[in-house]
Amino acid sequence: MHARPITLSDVAQRAGVSEITVSRVLRGVGPLAEGTRLRVMAVVEEMGYVPNRLAGTLASAVSGLVGVSVPSLSNIVFPEVLRGIHAGLEASGRQAVIGITDYDLQAEETLIGSLLAWKPAAMIVVGSDHTPVTSRRLRQSGIRVAELMDCDVPPIDLVVGMSHKGAGQATARHLIARGYRRFAYVGHDWTTDRRARLRYEGLCETLREGGLGLVAEMLSSSVSSTEAGRATLKSLLATRPDVDVVVFSNDDMAVGGVFHCMTAGLRPRTDLGLFGFNGLEIGQSLPQPLSTIRSNRYLIGRLAAEKILQRIDRPEGGEVIDTGFEICEGETA
Amino acid sequence: MHARPITLSDVAQRAGVSEITVSRVLRGVGPLAEGTRLRVMAVVEEMGYVPNRLAGTLASAVSGLVGVSVPSLSNIVFPEVLRGIHAGLEASGRQAVIGITDYDLQAEETLIGSLLAWKPAAMIVVGSDHTPVTSRRLRQSGIRVAELMDCDVPPIDLVVGMSHKGAGQATARHLIARGYRRFAYVGHDWTTDRRARLRYEGLCETLREGGLGLVAEMLSSSVSSTEAGRATLKSLLATRPDVDVVVFSNDDMAVGGVFHCMTAGLRPRTDLGLFGFNGLEIGQSLPQPLSTIRSNRYLIGRLAAEKILQRIDRPEGGEVIDTGFEICEGETA
DNA sequence: CTGTTAGCGCATTCAG
């Protein structure tokens, strides 16, 4: 059945040329007689030869792999970033080797060690919080490193993201301008989501500057989910029914909040304002589209991949790309 | 800055031992004096040595990579499968190299060619529809191959999934038992989603056997989404307001249908039955949980990875694992 | 336009 796999040398022999000639044909480099090219291609087809990229990479020190580290795949935001990365990588023919950290910096350290062992051409890591060991390894690797999502951090090499603190501030300004005064906050477990916390801080800061503050806040002990948003809003309103707008840590939580309102007979915006973060499809297709902030997740992934491939040797000094965000008016706040 | 990367030989020299000894220490094989082990480990730490897995794989012909091909990351179902795969791979220390086909069999052919070039220990492909070339390559590779999602297909090696036709049949039986008689179907673009079509066929078959049939059906021309479900149900009801239950191609579409009902003032179940497929979190956290069928997507991924690692050489004849499905009663049908 | 020589970094023999 599975005989010894076919190698360059097998093809070369059969085609009556040297190995390097086959190699050149396959890579389309160097001057080549059209005749030999065709002959070699025919043999390649015929034998069903599959090149061994491991050997190629080892010999040329030019890798076709890109290491990617993401915190999770449960939150739809990260698959969207991955989609962007894939789109950005596509033209170059490079493949992503992915790992998941489960929001654990120690796991990230191990993961990034493993990924670096494949000698990737570049690393794309989601998040900017690392253990000292991870940071050192990434820096010392000498390859290009993109850190994604948050642009308020010092880059190892390239940072692509938005200002989460700025988003929190914009949320406060927007809602104050719309006339809301009695603010509440409903969040999920922050211990691993530094960006949610930054948005919270931005929100509070701007509220304070406007002489306001949160009249109530509640954090779910679970990760963000529609269910958590629904349950947490319910609890919060049970103790503090007098708030007029609730800012949620993200859209998943906010959609849950909208569902609670439907159940409880509260009209969004009219009886209670609800505001999210991310601009997910689900929020925008609610009977009343969710008021929220759109983060450009796909763009973040694509830009990072493109930028990195554009210059494959790491430049001096870092670069930060701010992909910005937009307020989606919606109909819930 | 980035000097020549440190190799085994550098470590060996510094530790005053041979390369192979360092190699053994790192892999934890063979008899080793505790003293040398500690000394080598110290040098490894000190130099920040990162093993080159490419070279290791080339030398040993034992790969630490697993190729994974998925149709898309936009549909939350596939990230969940990926999560399962990662979980199943975790213990073995293998890394997934991922590619996306965008539901295009030709793209899959190219992708699988590229993935095989990394000499993976195994391939996990989502979907069982392949071009002849792809099938031949997977078969000839000699490595283990898992095809995921659908269990009604002849396996190349291992198939892990559920019966989509069976799910369609179960849907019909369940809804007939609940007293529904005037059935409608709302779907998305099937041309690339053979499994949705299989469910549809199972549904129609069992309806026919019960002397019933679809009184109306409508397919959106776009891919599945909440928005498409909402718009398509709206159109369908405009022409056929007399249906008493609508079966959707999946939960995304069905949740959109529920949103339409909210807007139109139709009470789910009471005025119109709605039934989905997948059992996504979003459907279950609606004010009235969606009636649907739970597919075990995470399990499919995890089982596939585990099964494949359990026996890394491809056995004779194929195997099919049916992960089943369950009806979620819900409150919408 | 094509071939020869050498080596990428590691692991598998087989000796000691």
Place this chain on the structure above:
DNA sequence: CTGAATGCGCTAACAG
């Protein structure tokens, strides 16, 4: 318990 020789499959550098 440790080491020396050899080769994995490919490509860079230099001939011719």
